[in-house]
Amino acid sequence: MRSPVRKKRAPCFTWLVSHHPTRQAPVELTHAYGLQLAEVRKLQGEMAEAETLFRRSLSLGESTLGSHHVVTGARLHSLADVLIAIGTKEAQVEAERLLRRAVRIFSEKYGANHPVTGNMMENLACLLDRRQTNDMETERLFRQSLKISETS
Numbered sequence: 001m002r003s004p005v006r007k008k009r010a011p012c013f014t015w016l017v018s019h020h021p022t023r024q025a026p027v028e029l030t031h032a033y034g035l036q037l038a039e040v041r042k043l044q045g046e047m048a049e050a051e052t053l054f055r056r057s058l059s060l061g062e063s064t065l066g067s068h069h070v071v072t073g074a075r076l077h078s079l080a081d082v083l084i085a086i087g088t089k090e091a092q093v094e095a096e097r098l099l100r101r102a103v104r105i106f107s108e109k110y111g112a113n114h115p116v117t118g119n120m121m122e123n124l125a126c127l128l129d130r131r132q133t134n135d136m137e138t139e140r141l142f143r144q145s146l147k148i149s150e151t152s
Contacts, residue, residue: 034060038078047086054079073105077120084127092131099124118148 038053058075065071076098083095103124106117125141128134 035075035078038082042082042085047082050082051079051086054082068105068108070105070109073102073109073120076102076105077123080123080127084130092127096124096127096131096133099127113148113151115148115152118145118152121145121148 034053034057038050038057041047041050041053054075058072058079061069061072061075080095080098080102083091083098099120103117103120106114106120110117121141122145125138125145128138128141
């Protein structure tokens with residue numbers, strides 16, 4: 001099976017940095033490579049490293065794009081996904097908090113009935129169901145996400 005990491009990325013990245021006017025990697029490029037590496041580590045099952053990389057990516061995104069940007073919402077979701085996979089009670093509590101933020105961001109930017117918002121609601125509902133915390137809210141979120149998917 002072919003490795004998901006390409007060996008030619010590092011020289012390409014090095015060339016881009018060496019030809020950048022400030023001789024530093026543009027923030028967007030740093031974000032992209034950090035996010036790709038985090039995804040690779042997640043796929044490889046290296047959740048601790050993936051968590052660290054997703055946290056760094058989220059922090060960079062929030063500082064450059066703002067805490068209510070859709071990219072920030074996507075990074076919140078990615079970090080929550082890793083925390084759910086880690087599976088500890090503390091990680092799942094944090095994942096719930098992150099998914100709630102992501103739902104708010106996507107609701108604000110796309111609207112409460114947008115498919116992306118519905119997907120975030122479904123992910124939150126799945127986590128709540130797994131944690132068995134609030135059956136009424138879990139059912140409401142599942143119903144709302146189903147309604148969104150049926151109408152879009």
